[in-house]
């Protein structure tokens with residue numbers, strides 16, 4: 001089973017407690033049923049019942065507390081957190097979001113040297129609290145250098161916090177909001193914990209119209225002591241970025257959950273709808289749309305799970321995860337948009353109906369590429385790894401699936417956020433040469449032309465400064481990385497060759513699309529244009545393979561899942 005089916009949960013979780021967490025979460029949603037889920041979504045009801053369930057079952061405490069601060073079964077385990085993210089996304093982004101901002105809020109706390117704050121956070125988590133991450137400000141977006149929240153030192157050694165934050169999830173209820181600011185005197189960065197119940201905390205409102213509370217708040221002469229300081233200077237800066245490094249990974253699995261639920265609704269509808277005396281799924285274009293959507297969805301999942309393996313083996317000597325988690329963030333989430341777009345063309349009017357999950361999915365899938373740094377910000381980051389990825393590989397021991405029940409300690413001591421361009425990767429050719437399939441081979445040829453272009457006609461300085469040009473180069477590089485980890489994981493997970501070739505049928509087309517985009521850029525020079533044209537290829541057509549994928553894997557999902565009414 002590749003795709004999540006909550007009615008037939010994969011029992012291969014690393015331990016009993018993990019299975020209990022997943023099962024009880026699914027039961028919570030299935031017991032309430034679809035009608036209630038959608039009514040609450042449409043009425044923008046704050047999810048007290050979900051938070052009470054989380055509290056009673058100590059779910060966030062188990063999944064997010066390091067073992068030395070929590071109970072016997074608590075740990076931050078990327079493998080099982082992927083599964084949990086996927087389940088929450090499957091039932092609705094608002095439920096996922098309150099969890100997501102809790103993970104973000106906890107990042108600077110677990111990374112801090114402030115033992116008192118950590119013990120307090122663990123206690124609050126055990127008591128069912130949710131947390132918040134106060135990084136963004138209204139005027140500054142991605143430019144966190146311009147942060148205006150300030151801490152002013154007081155004569156008694158304490159501080160006074162003043163300023164506003166914007167877009168802060170859970171800001172209405174969180175007892176510890178990890179708030180990023182600057183020292184008024186030295187200008188050095190600082191992270192401190194603010195409490196939403198403090199009288200100096202003013203909740204200014206919810207900036208969105210949804211079940212979530214995405215707060216804007218102000219601190220007015222809010223007193224801060226050393227007990228509330230989480231980090232200062234370079235450490236505060238690093239913990240902001242390192243927290244985003246960990247938590248942006250969650251976005252991919254949420255996107256997979258949303259797309260999977262949308263897929264079930266679409267196939268159930270289309271396979272049962274008769275038009276012109278035939279089923280909608282008999283139309284050739286509908287078959288093609290579903291097959292593409294399925295192939296892309298399986299690819300999203302294979303990549304995310306493989307990237308989780310690299311997150312879990314990360315160390316000061318192995319920082320490959322910094323490329324892969326950025327690809328999860330920007331590629332998996334944008335592929336989720338593509339999957340839902342494809343499905344929407346088939347489910348058509350039904351997707352607007354109020355008793356369908358699809359309407360929420362179509363809107364919510366858009367959020368994920370934009371949270372925790374936009375797609376552009378992540379491609380800009382990804383580009384830093386490109387030279388070493390193609391031209392300076394290193395030897396690493398091969399790693400298998402990392403599903404063992406273990407706390408991912410390194411994620412909370414990632415160290416300085418520098419030296420991205422020095423990180424080396426294992427040779428991508430190894431994964432590509434492990435599969436001898438027509439479309440994988442074709443994709444390899446496209447990749448070889450791209451690598452040749454980078455060597456013989458690399459982007460010059462002015463092209464490097466032109467983000468419109470260079471981001472397209474980044475899309476092609478991303479696709480190569482994406483394909484590599486998918487192939488690695490397809491082997492680990494025993495994915496049938498038919499599905500792998502179908503995935504690469506999509507990727508050959510994607511490669512061609514990006515090559516054409518690059519060719520069309522005003523700054524693309526004549527030499528690069530020749531390479532671009534060579535990258536444009538037609539996938540290898542194999543009607544039999546396509547027929548088998550449709551019949552055995554895609555159409556086979558008809559009726560496989562329907563949420564309880």
Ligand SMILES: Cc1cc2nc3c(=O)[nH]c(=O)nc-3n(C[C@H](O)[C@H](O)[C@H](O)COP(=O)(O)OP(=O)(O)OC[C@H]3O[C@@H](n4cnc5c(N)ncnc54)[C@H](O)[C@@H]3O)c2cc1C
Nearest residue numbers: 101133134135136141142167168169372373374376377380
């Ligand atoms: C529903 C919601 C919930 C959120 N929750 C939280 C939260 O809990 N805590 C929190 O701190 N923040 C939160 N955010 C903020 C979110 O992380 C930011 O919205 C996001 O980082 C993008 O910022 P922006 O939308 O202001 O875009 P901007 O930064 O204003 O970007 C504008 C444009 O410039 C581009 N751009 C900016 N910088 C670069 C760059 N370096 N390279 C290339 N292109 C660039 C962008 O891609 C975009 O196209 C939330 C936002 C939303 C919408």
